[in-house]
Amino acid sequence: MTAAGATPDLPADLTRASAADLAAGIAGGTVSAVEVAQAHLDRIAAVDPGDRGVHAFLHVSGDLALEQAAAVDAARAAGRTAASPLAGVPLALKDIVVQQGAPATAGSRILEGWMPPYDATVTTRLLEAGVVILGKTNLDEFAMGSSTENSAYGPSRNPWDLDRIPGGSGGGSAAALAAFEAPLAIGTDTGGSIRQPAAVTGTVGAKPTYGGVSRYGVIALASSLDQVGPCARTVLDTALLHEVIAGHDPRDSTSIPEPVPSVVDAVHRGRADGVAGMRIGVVRELGGEGYQPGVLDSFRAAVAALEAAGAEIVEVSCPHFRYGLAAYYLILPSECSSNLARFDAMRYGLRVEPAAGQPVSAETVMSATRGAGFGAEVKRRIILGTYALSAGYYDAYYGSAQKVRTLIKGDFDQAFGAAGGGAGCDVLVSPASPVTAFRLGEKVDDPLAMYLNDLATIPGSLAGIPAMSVPSGLAADTGLPVGLQIMAPALGEAAMYRVASAFETLYVAEHGSTVPLSVPELVVNP
Amino acid sequence: MTDPSSTAAPALTRDDVAHLAHLARLELTDTELDLYLDQLTVILDSVAAVTEVAAADIVPTTHAVPLTNVSRADVLRPGLSRDAALAGAPAAEDGQFRVPQILGEEQ
Incomplete structure (x- = not known):
């Protein structure tokens, strides 16, 4: 990782670089945005051929992406300062967020071939920030599902094991990150559709506070729950993307008219100061029955690491969960x-x-x-x-x-609040998904079994609070990634990102690299 | 539909599912009706748990974050052009959406 302003040493394979490093490389002239976009388009062609391979993308916007990248390079050549800290970095857009010039399906036959006549506010903000949109990613139809198996266009596959699900509904976005097809992605989370895919693919995904990111131009599922959020392979990249897309939008009446929490600062603070002095609550009801032993072991190890780093760990009870x-x-x-x-x-x-x-x-x-x-x-x-x-x-x-x-809101208020016998926690933690990635087809005929994948993520959705998943490691029983869920009070994103960043730093110190960089080499048969 | 006052969670019938599908303007095959009847019965049994704790004195939450209605200044601003609005239509004619008959013959 490089200090702000310095030009990083980028890996020979640009697709393995972080978004922060790519942006610094582009701003510093080490590499062009067009080269970065082309490297990712080549990677998509290699691992995502048609509906074989990972099948993260429903549509690849090669020409549009290269045009956007060329514009970033031209602006730099003209001496203009970068449009944002992510200028020139490629991104995968969940196909429920509309973008002019690219078909939008929401994973449904009913919208097959539909070309949206306007841009979502999120799309506009990404393009204004110089982010390069590579294409639209697969999802369960209208974001209803936990595996992408409900997509009318066939499921995406988990880069850790192509016979397994990448989570859902945002499995395409998560798979694109884990397969190094893009360093950034956009997800939407109604009951866990950002966090559960992040957990089972070993990537990072954050659901902001309800109303934190505009939903104008996002095809609606459940309006009192839907929220757009950032996904990436590192906590810093997730925070950088968060700041690009968040903020008040008069076109969404549920958009919060408040300043965006400084989540990038929070990530730097997590790296520098860790979690010393923070009070972290372990939710008793989000564990035990229904949770895979390997997931619980990884979770307990993560909590122990946070405690060893100086956090005060308390058990809290949320009886209505x-x-x-x-x-x-x-x-x-x-x-x-x-x-x-x-x-x-x-x-x-x-x-x-x-x-x-x-x-x-x-x-x-x-x-x-x-x-x-x-x-x-x-x-x-x-x-x-x-x-x-x-x-x-x-x-x-x-x-x-x-x-x-x-x-359920009352349970959270008790856990976060200090008054009236409240537990006074800065954040709460739990496993993000009760199980690691299961096999394609395993639960497709049993809706109720499929719904249980959202067990840990739903309470935060119902309460509208911010929550994210950061990889806690690999489960000993399956060898597959496990996600640590971090939940914070409404508009408390800074505490959430600080803990996520501190944990990621601890993990790298112990294991030598982040979880996404330890994914086995992907072999796609032609 | 079954009388709602008879029991807390009356059993769903095949006719109920057909009626609900009609209300939702959703054409289902006979196979789908049978499948959804079985699956919805299981799901409804499970979700009925909410009635266990929903005491009368609890205020329902419609939105997690308090919302107030928002209005914008009454100023003209560009909207979609007619061509753009019609571009995705299944059928259009003379600058309008072309739709099937809406009223019956006798109306």
Whole structure:
């Protein structure tokens, strides 16, 4: 790692460099943005050929990316200062965030071939920062899933073992990072879709405070939960990307009109000062039954390392977390059944005529189109949500779920607050995913088993707090990556990043490199 | 649909699933109806746990972060052009979305 301003020694294979080092190399003239973009496009072609290999990308925007990179090089040649600390660095964009000039599918047949007519605010901010967008990454359809197996375009595969899932819904973005196809990626997290893929691919992913990043131009799943966030292979890169995309946007009414927390400073502080004097809570309910032994061992080792580094570790109890999954799988289907009503076959996307003999009306066309255009998980959740919102069941299901949300928020308030017998924790920690990457097909026929992958991430989503996953190492029982989840109070991103950075520093000191750099060499058969 | 007042979690029937799919304008095959009936029954059994702790005096949370309604200044600003708005439509004609018949013959 290099000091600010110094030109780093970049590895011969540029795809293995961090975003921070690539940006410094480009700003210092060691390498051009076009060379960096081309190296990543070559890597994508090698490991992601069509739908074989990793299959992280649904669409690669080679020409657009090289144009954006050339513009960064031209600006530098003209003597202009870099547009941001990430100018010229390539990024993989989850295909639920719209970008003009690239098709947007949200992983669904119903949007196949749709070209969005505008840019998301996140896209605009990335382009203004000089970030080079390589393409759109695979996801579970409309971000509903934990494995990318619900993508209409086939699953992505985990670079640690191509027979295993890369997590979901943002498995494409996480796989792209772990396979060195991009050093940066954008994810969205509704119940864990940034953190669980990060955990099972050994990468870093952060869900900011609800409202921290604009959702204008992000295809909606569950509006009271959806949040956009940064993903990368190092904590510093994640923080740099966080600062590029976060901040108030008048086009998103849920966007928080507050300054963005200084997360890059927090990362430097974590490196310099570690966690000495911080109070870290271990959530009793996020462990035990349902958690793989190798995951729990890695988690306990991480907590011991933080304690040895001077953090005060306390156990906290959040008794209502056990109802989190149930509440989530009522709130999410309810909101998504409403949000997905916009796919009516009239204004964009697929249109399918009803079967011969049926009358052709707006209603029958809409019904036939949605029947043909939506996949199984989306249909399940639309029906479940329609049920939970229907007269007579609303109070028992949706209403009760919203009350559970209040109780879970109360548990967090107790854990973070110091008053009234609160535990006064700076952050809370848990495993980010209860298991390491499972095999493709293993859980695809059992929706409830699939939902359990979100066990540890859902409470933070329901409470709207920031939470991230940073690799804690490899599980002894499977040899696959494990994620450490760090949760902080609303707008408390600085404490979260400080702990993540301190932990990453401790891990490198002990193991010699970060987890992503220890991934086995990827072999893709032609 | 089954009478909601009879039990806390009435069993879902195949007709219920068909009715819900109709409300959601979602055409399902017979195979899908059978599959979703089984799966939704299992899921509903599981999520019904929320009723155990949802006491009457608990205030529901709709959004995790307090929100106030936001309005912008009433100033003209460019929107999508007509061509851009129509570019993704399944069918367009004379600068408008072309849609199937909406009202019945007798209306």
